[in-house]
Amino acid sequence: MKKTKIILILVLMLMLIFTACAQQTPVEEPDVEEPSSEEPVEEPEEIEKLSIAIVSPSSINDFAFTQSIYDAMLALQEEYGEDTIDFVYSENMFIVDDAAAAIRDYAASGYNMVIAHGSQYGSSLQEIAPDFPEVSFAWGTTVDTFGQDNIYAYEAASHEGGYVNGVMAAMLTESKVIGVVGPVETGDAKLYVDGFVAGVKATDPDIEVLVTYINNFSDVALAAETAETQIAAGADVMTGTAQMVVGAIGKIQENGGYWFGTQADQADFAPDTVVASQVYHWEVVLKEMIGLRSEGTLGGQSFVANLANGGQVMAFNPNIDIPEEVMEAAQAAIQGIIDGTITIELP
Amino acid sequence: MKSRLNAILDALLPLLATIAALLVGAIMLIILDVNPIVAYSALLNGAFGSSNALAETLVKATPLLLVGLGICIAYRGNVINIGGEGQMIVGAIVATWFGLRYTNMPGWLMITLAMLLGALAGAVWGGIPGVLKAYFNVNEILSTVMMNAIAVQLLNFVLTGPMIDPIQSEKASQIPQTARLEEAYRLPRLVPTRLHLGALIAVGLAILVYFLLWRTTLGYRIRSVGQNKFASRYAGIKVERYVIIALMLSGALAGLAGVTQVYGVNFRMITDGSTSGFTGRAGYNGIVAALFGSLHPILTIPASILFGALLVGANTMQRVTQVPSALITALNGLVVVFVVSSEIWRKKRQQKRLTVAIEDQVFDEFSNEIPGHSVEEAS
Amino acid sequence: MISDLFSLTVLLGIISSGIRLATPYLFASIGEAFSQRSGVLNLGVEGQMILGAFTAFYVVMNTENLLLGVLAAMGVGALMGLAMGFVSITLQAQQGISGIGFYLFGLGMSNLLFQLLVGTVETVSGFPKVPLPILSDIPVIGKLFFDHNILVYLAFLLVPIASFVLNKTNLGLKIRSVGENPEAADSLGVSVSKVRYFTTIFGGAMSGLSGASLSIALLNVFQLGMTAGQGFIAVALVYFGAWRPWGVLAGALLFSLVNGLQLWIQVLGINIPSEFAVMMPYILTIFVLTLSRSKYGAPSALTKPFEREG
Structure with a gap:
């Protein structure tokens, strides 16, 4: 019986090795083959x-x-x-x-x-x-x-678009409370959120910005509940970043507030709610x-x-009647960031 | 002669089931307008097609084997440990902290200490559900699921704060990762690929776990508690103690898996806010690998390689055929379901043979001899 | 700042968050409780949930028929339950692991179908809030408890019904006996596998419904991987509730209320790292269970396949 076991393991091992070798010998092909078949020639200028x-x-x-x-x-x-x-x-x-x-x-x-x-x-x-x-x-x-x-x-430079969003959000909030839903406090998300907060504070330092990181990129339900919580705490304008925020957008929409987007143009998702989105190009x-x-x-x-080189563009939602002074402030912020008259203070 | 054939058939069963699952997957591929032959030859090639591919498969198999060994122990003690993810993370955090904190040590010393510490941390993380189960009647599935979630948040916390790479903490982007371990601390590589010493250590541990379970009193007691709690208590075994030990050993091996991922593969810890970014789902996949190996430590070696090959090969297949990666996840699930279902044929044949020797004790002797005995006993 | 936590707004906020967050857990956990009471552990709840969530979303997107969406989600869940039943009852496979297989399958399939059939994140108009007449006019409490969508009421209603079925009906007796002592049940003429098939299919349908409650009632959106591990929590809550519907309710509410609380802690700016706030529901659930020193044991035949002697 003992032997059986040893033989068995050997057989399995051998099988694996055989498959390996069998695959190795008959010319390296399938995966290398396809797009590289024509070696690109270096052609400067073009x-x-x-x-x-x-x-x-x-x-x-x-x-x-x-x-x-x-x-x-x-x-x-x-x-x-x-x-x-x-x-x-x-x-x-x-x-x-x-x-x-x-x-x-x-x-x-x-x-x-x-x-x-x-x-x-x-x-x-x-x-x-x-x-x-x-x-x-x-x-x-x-x-x-x-x-x-x-x-x-x-x-x-996601803080730039964040800043512009923040300026607009500060002017649109009536309750003077703004909610932010973030994933993990790091990277692109942190940069955007910090820029957003800076934009709000630069416009009206008295506004309270509630920032919640839910430490998760996929929990849509928790993002939605975060929005509910922030709305209950008075938020009428919100923003947030990463893929789970769709839950939060739905909630601010239900409550008739405004949303500011980032990473993709979210206007199609909630045409009556998304004021502007920072879009990466x-x-x-x-x-x-x-x-x-x-x-x-x-x-x-x-x-x-960034905003200056067009790698980042503010997409304003045409469905929303953005007050003129808000639009002007946004354009001024964009211009200020581009020509350097506005420096965004990050924490 | 006949029993030998049977044994070989038994051992090949997971392989056959995998092939069956892939055949079902072929239908899905055809629907997606992908030639299954092209796809599967890419899969095979990606897993075994070159020495580098083979090495990648083995690298993938290493944490599966380590976690799987822990699962073997836990299942023998009749506890279900689905906390491998959390145990890996905690083991890795502690070992990484140690490696970054104490510099200029001889490499072998650091690696040994880091592994011991990581295993210890994993044992503690696994031991908590053990204590809760043994003394407070808290089910281990509940506690290990919760402990996984807690470990992820712990990881997010240390990588965005206390343990963040000093270079990153100065930058605006603040990538949540630790600094890199110094070169001397990295696990030696075996051939000029990414294959590292951890793979050999895992195989060594498989043999050790085998001896532990079937050649030591400790192993005997774990198994007997797993088989019949009441009889064991009657026989004077402190049941609670062995439940805790089984979960601690299981956690220690998972913790070690976490250490090898850092010291052998990534040389630092990185988080994406979920468990799997760092562990590669090995905490779950290790359970599957252990079952592929019929919850037997030695058979878990080829089983881990098979499952590792599938994971590595499937990714290659995605690259070559450009199928959505979601298909790979679904296919992965199919393989698991098929393999786990195929067990019945092994059991059926075994039962035929068993009618000769029915008694439990004999059965126990028997399981000693035949690799991959009944799963029933373990569950 | 800490004192802010005790204001009425916060308290009401926590409770209403708790009610909403608990809804999907209730469906899935009660379904799972049934299948575990009959002896089948289904770890694939997460997969059934997300596939159910996608199905409901997709059907409602195309037909705008909410009832059809719910039924389709339950149907898909039931199909997954049937497959789970076949694998674990007829083929007697290791249940914990086959569940992981079904989880991966559901996750992958929902993702794949979403990419092929929908393509981009969209909203649907899901179940509206239905304020219950009279009851919803009660000050404070009315708005809190009686102004939700139908699936929320249904989830909470399911608790007494499930408890009644399990404890007071013939079906419940069969389920329990099959889970505790299948040999005895079998000798009394109860078909063990029939009962177990019933509970796994029912459990699957409930998980599908749980997914639907997210995608067409509470959130009205489908996003890849949106269940985010809730199916696993649902399984854990069955253990918390000691396989009893009322216990499951207690667990689901505790977990969800603490989750609501931690969101408020962050919103009120109480100074603890967000990671620790997020950890709270997990830690407290374990902690409460530890303190309660539950005397209930698992159904004796849980995870054990049944085979007639001889």
């Missing part, structure tokens, strides 16, 4: 044909962070044509380790550019990038390229990277999508 791969932590239709990069790729394709820009993606790579494997695999499979769209991927990128000197990597959202000349970094920074790449620079620079 945009080379690019195969781009995106790795992102949530879903491409999350209505938030990942959708923003996906939409940017569609915009790029629109502009350059599908023949020139061809892209693939791996979404929902919330497991950092899986994302690392995806980044490495795409780089090894002949993609010219791999976009790691999640600040948590940085550590992996730092390890992988040196192994693929021909491939450009882009890491967002951050400013850190690790000093490597094939990593681009990009981030959004990553294609602006991606175009710069692509341009540099065709000139032979594979990385080493960092980009910021």
